Amino acid sequence: MWLWFHKLGSPKYFYTLAGKLIPWFGWITLLLVLAGLYGGLILAPTDYQQGESYRIIYIHVPAAWMSLFIYIVMAICGAIGLIWKMKMADIIASSSAPIGAAFTFLALVTGSLWGKPMWGTWWTWDARLTSELILLFLYLGFMGLQSAIVDRRTAANACAVLALVGVVNIPIIHYSVEWWNTLHQGSTVMRMDKPAMDTRMLIPLLLMWLSSQFYYGTVLMMRARNEVLDRERDTGWVKELAMEGK
Amino acid sequence: MGLPDFGKYAFYVWTSYGIAAFVMIINLVLPMLKRKEILKTLNRKLRREQSKS
Numbered sequence: 001m002w003l004w005f006h007k008l009g010s011p012k013y014f015y016t017l018a019g020k021l022i023p024w025f026g027w028i029t030l031l032l033v034l035a036g037l038y039g040g041l042i043l044a045p046t047d048y049q050q051g052e053s054y055r056i057i058y059i060h061v062p063a064a065w066m067s068l069f070i071y072i073v074m075a076i077c078g079a080i081g082l083i084w085k086m087k088m089a090d091i092i093a094s095s096s097a098p099i100g101a102a103f104t105f106l107a108l109v110t111g112s113l114w115g116k117p118m119w120g121t122w123w124t125w126d127a128r129l130t131s132e133l134i135l136l137f138l139y140l141g142f143m144g145l146q147s148a149i150v151d152r153r154t155a156a157n158a159c160a161v162l163a164l165v166g167v168v169n170i171p172i173i174h175y176s177v178e179w180w181n182t183l184h185q186g187s188t189v190m191r192m193d194k195p196a197m198d199t200r201m202l203i204p205l206l207l208m209w210l211s212s213q214f215y216y217g218t219v220l221m222m223r224a225r226n227e228v229l230d231r232e233r234d235t236g237w238v239k240e241l242a243m244e245g246k
Numbered sequence: 247m248g249l250p251d252f253g254k255y256a257f258y259v260w261t262s263y264g265i266a267a268f269v270m271i272i273n274l275v276l277p278m279l280k281r282k283e284i285l286k287t288l289n290r291k292l293r294r295e296q297s298k299s
Contacts, residue, residue: 041250042250051253051254051255052252052253052255052256052259053252053255053258053259055252055255055259056258056259056262059262059263059266060262063266098273099273102269102270102273105269106265106266106269109262109265110262110265110266113258113261113262113265114258114262116258117254117255117258215270218274219273219274219277222274222277222278222281223277225277225281226277226280226281226284229281229284229285230284233284233288238288239288239292241285242285242288242289242292243289243292
């Protein structure tokens with residue numbers, strides 16, 4: 001296990017391994033998306049209260065879950081980077097930020113597209129919506145900070161601190177629907193008792209969530225590989241790779 | 247097999263899926279292009295250095 005951990009810290013090993021894994025992750029993502037879409041758009045029945053509009057949840061809910069998950073990954077990487085000075089942790093954190101921002105953006109936009117016919121408004125300053133918007137700003141702030149600081153180590157440290165401070169927002173988003181009397185509905189899946197949802201609706205949702213996880217893995221590895229290439233451009237193996245013209 | 251009909255919500259549902267597909271695809275394509283660009287730039291730089299020496 002430790003040997004593997006050290007190997008993964010080696011940029012060349014990571015680059016090669018990720019290169020092999022990316023196509024697998026990509027295909028798994030595609031299969032899961034197709035299964036999820038088929039289940040969600042064709043097999044799942046119409047909701048008795050929300051009609052067909054509820055089908056937006058197959059994008060909205062996985063995107064919102066991913067927006068929280070990816071931020072937590074970034075905060076953990078930030079802590080690892082600050083404590084053990086592991087370069088891979090910085091690379092994973094900075095490669096995750098744009099993906100997390102994309103999921104947050106999708107959660108907000110699809111929520112808005114659902115809110116218009118259901119609540120009668122595109123936007124409201126509800127606790128859940130506002131805290132999710134703050135999350136988007138945290139992601140964008142992270143990315144801005146990253147690109148504003150030229151020195152890599154300083155940038156990584158500053159971003160790690162930002163990620164760790166911002167992590168307080170995560171429980172706020174999660175519990176916002178319980179702490180405040182919000183317009184946003186409460187949780188239907190993550191409950192102490194069983195999910196309050198028909199299985200034919202629930203299974204596609206879980207498939208879409210799983211596909212989002214694999215999608216995140218795919219894009220994360222692609223971005224991290226680029227980051228590795230860029231950082232290691234003066235080393236022999238990257239030069240060889242560039243000369244092969246691949 | 248045609249697309250399912252979501253009645254009066256069709257616009258909201260399909261716009262959501264459309265935007266999501268667009269964002270997801272862009273996020274896949276950008277790193278691919280970036281990788282090619284990094285290697286190409288490096289390749290050019292190395293060739294220049296080689297021809298100098």
